[in-house]
Amino acid sequence: MSPMTQQMPHEPPKAxxxxxxxxxxxxxxxRLADPRNGGISRRGGAGPSDHTPFTIDGSTVMVPVHNAPAFESPYLVERPDAAGRSRISRDGIVLADVSFPLRPKFYELSTADGTPYSKIATLHGRDVLATTVLQTCIRYQSRTKTCQFCAIGQSLAAGRTVERKTPAQLAEVAKAAVELDGVRHMVMTTGTPRTPDRGAAILAESAAAVKAAVELPIQAQCEPPDDFAWFGRMKDAGVDALGMHLEVIGADVRQRIMPGKAQVSIDDYFEAFAAAVPVFGRGQVSTYILAGLGDSPAEILATSQRLIDIGVYPFVVPFVPIAGTPLESHPTPPPSFMHEILHPLADMLQAGGLRASDIKAGCGKCGACSALSTYERRATA
Structure with missing residues (x-):
């Protein structure tokens, strides 16, 4: 079966x-029995969009609820009670108890100029504060160059966020999120600006402002900067972990899926990884890999081993289509395809001494967009 071919599962067991x-x-x-009670769902933007977080067996995961596959899913979540508790079932068979995170308290607040805190940063997963510092991107300006999976402009166009979050705004919201909702780490990503640092500068100034207001571990995410001295500057500013995301691997796939970003070669990324690991430490540099866009399991695992060998954590997640993007009708990878990758990858990570739980901040530590951390726990059990 081709990894690009979606296949509905056979009737699953009761457990x-x-x-x-x-x-x-x-x-x-x-499918949500009551779409009005979908937890803290997101549409558009960077990161996990068209998703809502569920907690299952102690693991918080981001699950699609607003895209085309979800509307026809065999899985149904009942309307949650007042505490956010619910159950998930298939064909009337209850498979697991689940819970939705309650609406964060900091969402009820606004800045002095009247901007809702939720337009500055949002809750991801269970305890992660996330923000896109710059909500525009040079890759997004032209559909001939944009990453075909990206929806960074959608939430801005819909008025759900602001284009540029100031350091002062981010510091104010981060402090409130820690004090009111127990947020434990923060992700700062950015659209790529027209500057050779590729966003490192605005991430550094933002991290410095947050760290001056509250002690909160921070992961910053950007493309490799032109000058690797930016890694030390970001670290000195308060960035604890760094994400530089490959997304896809094969040359043909990169050119087809993200023609603008493909101008930064895989070799460029690995040169940047090799420079960043000594600054942030083994396991504190990570990369996002989207499975199901054309790279084979063998290609993903071979690249993951290369990353692990130099101390970079490969966070492999299933591709999920986002409504309104060029790939909105692209199928998600079958569960068997993800198992073929994540099961051996968890063993590779254990052998390489890298663990999601040891990451100070960021997507790999959160783990909600993939089952990888759950496979890791089984590998070490």
């Missing part, structure tokens, strides 16, 4: 391993 259930949910999405 299944948590990692298998997560793979199923992230591939097929879920």
């Amino acid at each position: 299944m391993p948590t990692e298998q259930l997560i793979n199923e949910l992230q591939s097929f999405g879920v």
